[in-house]
Amino acid sequence: MSASSSLAHSFADSLAGSTPVSRRYRYAVVIGRFQPVHEGHRALLQACLDCADQVVVVIGSDRQPRSFKNPFTVAERSAMVRGCLEDGERHRVRAVGVVDDPYDDQVWIDEVRQAVEAVIRADGGHPDGMPVALVGHVKDDSSYYLHLFPGWDFVPFANVDGINATDVRMCYFGRAPEDVARQQRMAATMLPASTVAFLQTFRATQAWEQLADEREYLLDYRRRFRYAEAGFAPIFCTVDAVVVQRGHVLLVQRGRVPGQGNWALPGGFLEADERLLDGALRELREETALAVPDAQLRASLWARRVFDAPDRSQRGRVLSHAHAFGLADSHPLAPLPAVQGRDDAAQAVWWPVEQLEELRDRLFEDHYFILKYFLTLKQP
Incomplete structure (x- = not known):
């Protein structure tokens, strides 16, 4: 057994009373983002291996663009999960990616269940009546999902003190000498060797540079817009425009961080x-120069909704008031209205609605879900 594996076992052994110690289940399920995989995750995986024959690692935030909060793809995180395991353990662990849905828990629950059941069926088993343990740590209100899977036994796991993926990302994407020094200390004590090797390689990429820029922007943004000596953080209000015509939706490509290069709804x-409504139209004009008269746009407004997932934006608590416009065609064979990327939009394009899934992992924040909501509504 390697030294790092011994460390993971010592972590698990120290969690007396809360870590399962005997194999009682056919499958154990663990759900997380693993951004990145650290020694706490390894201890959690070891606890799963101790209580079940097979482990299904459900990796969240699939099909999202890289961001400071979610910098690594499911494939990269799956490789980190496998890399932290002993050779004899890897065949007992499968990793599957699931997408998040900030506005419909049931969609996410179904995705998780279907992913786990697919693994069980692939092994020749049947999900009904299969003994499954859901192993996890209840840390705060964000852990409510651990009780959303009736039929699976919840097995609590105590957190490993001092290890937090957010802290790892904060120093890893920092350029200051103190951040680099702290990262080196974390690498020595909190990260598996396989994670350290991956992070060293990733640091040489353009993606790391962009995410480091994003980190600096977000820290500065929060400093500038906090409420001095107030007991609560500021709440921001944005306006977005969903403009649809002839099976196309109007999108812009972000020219600045955060999310530089991602596609988004026109807004701000x-x-x-x-x-x-005035703000939504102003942002629409500023970013796309849409060649449609104001009166026609106002007359084409057909739906509105507030999108208020608390963590929908990395910038803080941001409520989006989205407005949907359905432009009618007076001449069906005429070209779509002219658009041009302006202000902080690098491009503006009419994107085919039927090809929206192809763009899903490049859509900013929760804009995929905003689009999904309006595009599935029946337009009057």
Whole structure:
């Protein structure tokens, strides 16, 4: 057994009373983002291996663009999971990716169940009545999902003190000498060797540079817009426009961090002296130069909704008031209205709705789910 594996076992052994120690289940399921995999995750995986014949690692935040919060792909995280295991353990662990849905828990629950059941069926088993353990740590309100799977036995796992993936990302994407020094200390004590090797390689990529820029932007943003001496953080209001015509939706490519290069709905922050619809139209004009008269746009407004998932934006608590416009065709064979990327939009394009799934992992924040909501509504 390697020294790092011994460390993982010592972590698990130290969690007396909360870590399963005997194999009682056919399958153990562990759900997480693993951004990146650290020694706490390895201890959790070892606890799963101790209580079950097979382990299914459900990796969240699949099909999302890289961001400071979710910098690594499912394939990269799956490789880190496998890399932290002993050779004799890897055949007992399968990793599957699932997408998040911030506005419909049931969609996410179904995705997780279907992913686990697919593994069971691939092994020749049947999900009904299969003894399954859901192993996890209840850390705060974000852990509510651990009780959303009736039929699976919840097996609690105590957190490994001092290990937090957010802290790892914070120093890993920092350029300051103190960040580099802290990363080196974390690498020596908190990260498996396989994770350290991956992070060293990733640091040489352009993606790392962009995410380091994003980190700096977000830290500066939070400093500049916090409420001094207040007991609560500021809440921001944005306005977005979903403009649809002839099976196409109008999108812009972000020209700045955060999310530089990702595709998004035209939109931005509401100004202090304007109403919501006015702000949405202003941002639409500024970013796309859409060649449609204002009166026609106002007449084509057919739906609105507030999107308020608490963690929908890395910038803080941001509520989006989205407006849907359905443009009618007076001449069905005429070209779509002219657009041009302006302001902080690098490009503006009419994207075919039927090809939206192809763009899913390049759509900014929760804009895929905003689009999904309006595009599945029946337009009057």
